Amino acid sequence: MPHATEKMREAFEEIQMKRFFGFALLLVLSAAPAFGSSKKPQTVIIPETVQVGSTQLPAGTYKLAWTGSESDVQVTLAQAGKTVITFAAKTVEQKNNPGVDLNTNAGVVSLERIHLDNVSLQLEGAPHPGH
Numbered sequence: 001m002p003h004a005t006e007k008m009r010e011a012f013e014e015i016q017m018k019r020f021f022g023f024a025l026l027l028v029l030s031a032a033p034a035f036g037s038s039k040k041p042q043t044v045i046i047p048e049t050v051q052v053g054s055t056q057l058p059a060g061t062y063k064l065a066w067t068g069s070e071s072d073v074q075v076t077l078a079q080a081g082k083t084v085i086t087f088a089a090k091t092v093e094q095k096n097n098p099g100v101d102l103n104t105n106a107g108v109v110s111l112e113r114i115h116l117d118n119v120s121l122q123l124e125g126a127p128h129p130g131h
Contacts, residue, residue: 041065042098042116044077050102050111052123055085057111064114066091066121075114075121088124089114096120 096115
C-alpha cells in the first residue's frame with residue numbers, strides 16, 4: 001500500500017505544480033499590456049528645426065520611446081534606427097491630439113512638449129502652460 005500512497009502524493013504534487021505555473025503564466029500575460037501600452041515606440045513629426053537643450057534637432061519624422069514615470073522620464077528620439085537625442089522630461093496624463101508645442105524666443109525655436117494620445121511629455125526646463 002505504501003506504493004499507492006506515494007503515487008497519490010506525486011499526482012497531488014503534479015497538480016499543484018501545474019496550477020502554480022498556470023497561475024504564474026496568467027499573471028505574466030495579464031501584466032504585459034500594462035508595462036508596454038503607454039511606452040511603446042511612437043512616431044513624432046517635428047515640423048521645423050528646433051532647439052532641445054543645447055542640441056539643434058532638424059525637422060523630420062522621429063521614432064519616440066520613453067522610460068521612467070511621472071517626473072523622471074528619459075525620452076529618446078531616433079531616425080533610421082539611430083538615436084538622435086535623449087532628454088529628460090516629465091509626463092502629464094491627458095487625452096491629446098498628437099503633436100508638439102514649440103516656443104520661439106529671440107529667433108530660436110525650442111521644443112517644449114510632445115503630445116501623444118494619452119500623455120504629454122513636458123521637456124525639463126521648458127516653461128509650463130500659463131508661464
